[in-house]
Amino acid sequence: MIPSNVADQLRRIAGNENVFTEPEDLTCYSYDSTHLSALPDVVVAPLTTAEISEIIKLANAERIPVIPRGGGTCLSGGTIPVAGGIVLAMHRMNKILEIDSDNLTATVQPGVITATFHQAVEKEGLMYPPDPQSMFMSTMGGNVAENAGGPRGVKYGVTKDYVLGLEVVTPTGGIMRVGGKTIKNVSGYDLMRLFTGSEGTLGVITEITLRLVPAPEAKRTLFALFNTLDDAAEAVSSIIKNRIIPTTLELMDHKIMELIESFKPVGFPMDVEGAILIEVDGSEHDVNTQIAKVADICTACRSREVKVAKDAAEAAQLWAGRRSAFGALCANSRTVFVEDATVPRSKVPDIVKRIQEIAKKYDLVIPILGHTGDGNMHPNILTDERNAEEMKRVDAAIDEMFEAALALGGTLSGEHGIGLIKQKYMPWQFGEEGLAFMRSIKKAVDPNNILNPGKMALPEKGE
Amino acid sequence: MTMKTLKEMREESEKCLRCGLCQVVCPIYNVLGSEPAVARAKVRLARELAGGNLKVTPRMKKIMSLCLNCKACVANCPSQVHTDKLVLAARAQIKDEDGLPFLLGAALKQFLPNNNLQGVAAKASYLYQNLGLQQAMRGCGLIKAVSADLANMEAVMPKFAPRTFRAELENMKLKRGGKIKVAYFLSCMTNMVNTGLGKAVVDVLERHGCDVYIPPEVQCCGTPQLAYGDVETAAELAKNNARLLAATGADYILTDCGTCGDMLRNYEELVPEAAGFTAKVMDISEFLVDKLGVKPGDKPVEAVVTYHDSCHLNRGQKVNSQPRAILKAIPGLTLKEMAEADRCCGGAGSFAMTNYELSMKVLDRKMNNIKAVNPDMVAAGCPACKMQLEHGLERHNMKVPVVHPIELLARTY
Numbered sequence: 001m002i003p004s005n006v007a008d009q010l011r012r013i014a015g016n017e018n019v020f021t022e023p024e025d026l027t028c029y030s031y032d033s034t035h036l037s038a039l040p041d042v043v044v045a046p047l048t049t050a051e052i053s054e055i056i057k058l059a060n061a062e063r064i065p066v067i068p069r070g071g072g073t074c075l076s077g078g079t080i081p082v083a084g085g086i087v088l089a090m091h092r093m094n095k096i097l098e099i100d101s102d103n104l105t106a107t108v109q110p111g112v113i114t115a116t117f118h119q120a121v122e123k124e125g126l127m128y129p130p131d132p133q134s135m136f137m138s139t140m141g142g143n144v145a146e147n148a149g150g151p152r153g154v155k156y157g158v159t160k161d162y163v164l165g166l167e168v169v170t171p172t173g174g175i176m177r178v179g180g181k182t183i184k185n186v187s188g189y190d191l192m193r194l195f196t197g198s199e200g201t202l203g204v205i206t207e208i209t210l211r212l213v214p215a216p217e218a219k220r221t222l223f224a225l226f227n228t229l230d231d232a233a234e235a236v237s238s239i240i241k242n243r244i245i246p247t248t249l250e251l252m253d254h255k256i257m258e259l260i261e262s263f264k265p266v267g268f269p270m271d272v273e274g275a276i277l278i279e280v281d282g283s284e285h286d287v288n289t290q291i292a293k294v295a296d297i298c299t300a301c302r303s304r305e306v307k308v309a310k311d312a313a314e315a316a317q318l319w320a321g322r323r324s325a326f327g328a329l330c331a332n333s334r335t336v337f338v339e340d341a342t343v344p345r346s347k348v349p350d351i352v353k354r355i356q357e358i359a360k361k362y363d364l365v366i367p368i369l370g371h372t373g374d375g376n377m378h379p380n381i382l383t384d385e386r387n388a389e390e391m392k393r394v395d396a397a398i399d400e401m402f403e404a405a406l407a408l409g410g411t412l413s414g415e416h417g418i419g420l421i422k423q424k425y426m427p428w429q430f431g432e433e434g435l436a437f438m439r440s441i442k443k444a445v446d447p448n449n450i451l452n453p454g455k456m457a458l459p460e461k462g463e
Numbered sequence: 464m465t466m467k468t469l470k471e472m473r474e475e476s477e478k479c480l481r482c483g484l485c486q487v488v489c490p491i492y493n494v495l496g497s498e499p500a501v502a503r504a505k506v507r508l509a510r511e512l513a514g515g516n517l518k519v520t521p522r523m524k525k526i527m528s529l530c531l532n533c534k535a536c537v538a539n540c541p542s543q544v545h546t547d548k549l550v551l552a553a554r555a556q557i558k559d560e561d562g563l564p565f566l567l568g569a570a571l572k573q574f575l576p577n578n579n580l581q582g583v584a585a586k587a588s589y590l591y592q593n594l595g596l597q598q599a600m601r602g603c604g605l606i607k608a609v610s611a612d613l614a615n616m617e618a619v620m621p622k623f624a625p626r627t628f629r630a631e632l633e634n635m636k637l638k639r640g641g642k643i644k645v646a647y648f649l650s651c652m653t654n655m656v657n658t659g660l661g662k663a664v665v666d667v668l669e670r671h672g673c674d675v676y677i678p679p680e681v682q683c684c685g686t687p688q689l690a691y692g693d694v695e696t697a698a699e700l701a702k703n704n705a706r707l708l709a710a711t712g713a714d715y716i717l718t719d720c721g722t723c724g725d726m727l728r729n730y731e732e733l734v735p736e737a738a739g740f741t742a743k744v745m746d747i748s749e750f751l752v753d754k755l756g757v758k759p760g761d762k763p764v765e766a767v768v769t770y771h772d773s774c775h776l777n778r779g780q781k782v783n784s785q786p787r788a789i790l791k792a793i794p795g796l797t798l799k800e801m802a803e804a805d806r807c808c809g810g811a812g813s814f815a816m817t818n819y820e821l822s823m824k825v826l827d828r829k830m831n832n833i834k835a836v837n838p839d840m841v842a843a844g845c846p847a848c849k850m851q852l853e854h855g856l857e858r859h860n861m862k863v864p865v866v867h868p869i870e871l872l873a874r875t876y
C-alpha cells in the first residue's frame with residue numbers, strides 16, 4: 001500500500017483525469033500478455049517528460065516502485081507490478097515528432113504504436129526495419145525497452161541496431177539525453193545499448209531517435225517444401241553458410257502448417273514434415289539472383305518442391321499463412337507458451353532435433369516455428385494451465401530447452417526479454433559474475449530500487 | 464431464460480490469452496488508447512465481476528458502457544472470445560443490481576415496445592422539428608444550457624417522418640398471390656424515420672414475386688433493451704415477436720436493418736420459444752441475392768456509391784457480399800469501395816447520444832474514409848448507421864445522402 005496522499009500529488013502533477021486508483025483501473029493494468037498478474041496501487045498517464053521526472057522524484061521520496069508500460073504485449077511479464085506501486089501508462093505520449101528524410105532519421109515519443117510509425121515512414125519512401133509480430137499493438141518505447149525484433153531481423157537486425165538517440169528519465173528523476181542524430185557516435189559508454197533491452201529497469205524512455213533505411217526496390221518470396229524437418233533446418237543453415245542473407249527466413253514444421261490450414265487455409269501442403277518461407281529484398285537484379293541461389297540450395301538440401309511466388313498477391317497469401325500462425329495456435333489450445341530460445345544459425349538443425357526429443361520425452365505438443373534465419377526458434381508449447389500435472393512437464397521441458405540452447409552457444413531470449421518469466425535462467429547464461437555486474441549497475445543508478453523492481457534477476461527490495 | 468448470465472460465461476472470459484490483438488481493431492481503444500477501453504480489459508473485468516472479485520460500481524458501469532458492440536474484437540480474436548456477449552452479460556448484471564435510470568427505463572420498457580406511443584412521439588417530434596421549434600431551440604442555446612447531454616442527444620436525433628410507416632400501412636394495399644410468402648419485420652427506425660425504406664422494401668419484394676406480411680403487433684426487436692442490460696424486457700419482446708412472425712406462416716422472415724436482423728437471429732439464445740425461428744430470418748439483400756437472384760428494373764441510377772458495412776450486418780450476420788451485389792446490379796451505378804468499409808461508424812444505437820464526443824471521434828475516421836472516395840451517395844444496410852453517418856456528413860459539410868441499397872434498387876423500376 002502506498003501513502004494516501006501520493007495519489008493526490010500525482011493528480012497535481014499529471015491532472016485529475018489522468019490518475020486512476022479505482023480497482024477496475026488497477027485490474028486493467030495488472031496483466032500483460034503472459035498469464036501472470038499483480039495489482040498496482042495507482043495508474044498515471046503522463047503527457048510530458050517533465051511530469052515523468054516529477055513522478056519519479058515523488059516515487060523516490062516515498063520509496064514507491066514505478067513500472068513503465070506501453071502496449072502491455074510483453075511476453076515475459078515485464079510490465080507486471082509485482083511489488084505494487086505506480087504504473088506509468090505511456091499512451092498519451094504518442095506523437096511522431098519528426099521524420100527527417102535528409103538525415104534518414106526519425107524522432108518519436110515512446111507511446112507511438114509501432115505499425116503507425118511504420119506507415120508514416122513508408123509514406124516517405126523509407127523503412128524502419130524492426131517488425132515485431134506485435135507491431136500493431138506494441139509501442140516504440142516497449143520495443144526499445146525489450147529490444148524487440150521480428151522476421152526481418154535476419155537481414156536488418158533488431159531494435160538496438162536502429163536506436164541513435166534517447167531521452168531518458170533516470171531512476172532518480174533526472175532527465176538525460178544520450179546519442180543523437182549522428183550515425184557515428186563513439187563518445188563514452190554506449191548508453192543507448194544499455195537502455196535498449198533494459199526492460200524499464202534503468203530509466204523511462206521518453207523520446208527516441210531512430211535510424212531509417214531506404215525502402216528496398218524489390219522483394220521476392222520463395223516457399224520450399226521438405227520431406228523431413230531435418231532437411232528444412234539444414235537448408236536454413238546452408239543458406240546462411242552460402243552467404244545469402246534473406247530479409248526473412250521462417251521455418252515451419254508439419255504441425256504448425258496443419259494448424260494454420262485448419263484455422264485460415266492458405267493452401268499449405270499437408271504431406272511434408274517441414275517448410276521454409278523466405279523473402280529477399282534489394283535491387284531488382286539482386287533479388288532475382290538471390291532467389292535463384294536460394295532455390296538451388298534448397299534443392300541441394302533435398303527440397304521436394306521449390307515455389308517462387310509469381311506476384312505480390314501470391315507472396316501475400318503465403319505470408320498471410322505465416323502470420324496467422326499465432327491465431328492458429330491459440331484457436332487450438334487453451335494455453336500457449338511462446339518460447340524464444342535462440343542459437344547460432346549453424347546450430348538450427350541441432351536445436352530443432354533437441355526440441356523434438358524434448359517434446360517426445362515430456363509427451364507434449366510443441367509445434368516448431370521460428371525466425372530461423374537469425375537462429376531465433378519459437379517452439380510453442382500447447383497446453384492447458386488448468387492441468388497441474390501437465391504444467392509440471394511443461395516447466396521441465398522449458399528448462400531443458402533453455403539448457404539445450406545455451407549448450408549450443410545460444411541465448412535465453414532472441415526477442416521477448418527476461419522480465420519475470422526467465423529470471424531463473426539468468427545465472428545459467430551470465431554466471432554469478434555477470435549477474436553481479438548487472439546488479440551493481442542497477443544499484444548505482446537506482447539506489448532506491450524504484451524502476452520496475454523484481455525483474456531480470458536484479459535485486460529485490462530487502463535482498 | 465436461456466441467455467447466459469455473466470457467471471455462466473466465466474469460462475468464456477477465461478479463454479482470453481491477453482495477447483492484445485483486439486487493440487488493433489477496437490474503435491474505442493483507437494480513440495482513447497488506455498487499457499480499460501480495449502476488449503481485453505472488458506474481458507478481464509467481466510471475469511473478475513463474474514468471480515466476485517470486483518463489484519458493480521460507477522466505474523465498472525462506465526467501462527462496460529465504453530463498447531459499441533461492433534464485434535470487431537471477436538472477429539480478430541485468435542481464441543474467439545465473445546467480448547460482445549461478455550459485455551452484454553456484464554450489463555445485465557449491472558442492471559440487475561442497480562436498475563436502470565428512470566428515463567431510460569421508461570424509454571426501453573414503455574416507449575420503444577409500444578407501437579401506438581411510437582406513432583404519437585414520432586408525430587410530436589416531427590412537429591418539433593418542422594415548425595421551426597428545433598432551429599429556435601438549437602439556435603438560442605437553451606438546450607445546451609439545460610444539459611450538454613441533452614444537447615448532444617438532440618443533435619443526433621433523427622428526422623422523424625410525419626406519419627409512421629405503420630400508420631401508412633393501414634391505407635396501403637399489399638399485393639397478394641405471390642409465389643413466396645415472406646414476413647417483413649418492421650424496424651423502429653423504418654417505422655418512425657425512414658418510411659420511404661419501408662415502401663421500397665415492400666415494392667421490391669412484390670416485384671420479386673413475394674407475398675409480403677407485416678404483422679401489426681410486432682414490436683421493437685429488443686436490441687436497445689439488451690444493450691442496456693434489460694434482458695427481461697428484451698426476452699418478452701423476443702417471445703412476442705417470434706410468435707407473431709412465425710404465425711404468419713411465412714417461409715422467410717426478412718429484415719432491412721442490420722441490427723434488428725442480428726437480434727432476431729439470436730432470439731433462440733434469449734427465449735426457447737424461438738426455437739426453429741432463427742433459421743428463417745434473413746436480411747433482405749441476402750434473401751434477394753442468395754434465394755431469388757436480384758432483378759433490377761432498367762431505370763439507371765447514375766451515381767458513384769460507396770458502401771458502409773454495418774457491424775451487425777457484416778460481422779453479426781455475415782452479410783457483406785450481397786448488398787454489394789445488389790449495388791453492382793443497378794444500372795448506371797458505380798460502386799467505389801472506401802478504406803475500412805467494415806469499421807464501426809460509432810453509432811451503436813444510443814451510444815452516440817450517451818458518449819457523444821467519443822462517438823464523434825470514431826465517426827471522424829469513417830468520414831475521412833468517405834471523403835477520400837468522394838461519392839455521390841453512401842449506402843448502408845442499417846438505419847441506425849444511416850442516422851449516424853448523416854450526422855457525420857453534416858458535421859463535415861458534405862452534402863452526400865445516405866441510402867439503403869434496397870431504396871436504390873427500388874429506384875430502378
Ligand SMILES: Cc1cc2nc3c(=O)[nH]c(=O)nc-3n(C[C@H](O)[C@H](O)[C@H](O)COP(=O)(O)OP(=O)(O)OC[C@H]3O[C@@H](n4cnc5c(N)ncnc54)[C@H](O)[C@@H]3O)c2cc1C
Pocket residue numbers: 032033067068069070071072073074075078079090110131132133134137138139140141142143144145146147148149150151199200201203204205206326415416452481482483
Ligand atoms: C502476439 C504477440 C507477438 C509478439 N511478437 C513479437 C516479435 O515478433 N518480436 C518481439 O521482439 N516481441 C514480440 N512480442 C512481445 C512484445 O510485443 C514486445 O516485447 C514489445 O516490444 C512490447 O512492447 P509494448 O509496448 O507492448 O511494451 P510493454 O509490454 O508495455 O512493456 C514491455 C517492457 O518495456 C518496458 N517499457 C515500456 N515502455 C517503456 C518506456 N517508455 N520506457 C522504459 N521502459 C518501458 C516495460 O516496463 C516492460 O518491462 C509479441 C507479443 C505478442 C503478444
Ligand code: SF4
Pocket residue numbers: 478479480481482483484485486502503506536539540541542543544546
Ligand atoms: S484478442 Fe482475444 S485473446 Fe487476445 S487479448 Fe483480445 S480478447 Fe484476449
Ligand code: SF4
Pocket residue numbers: 488489490491492501502505529530531532533534535536537546547
Ligand atoms: S465490440 Fe467493438 S467497441 Fe466493443 S470491445 Fe469489441 S471492438 Fe471494442
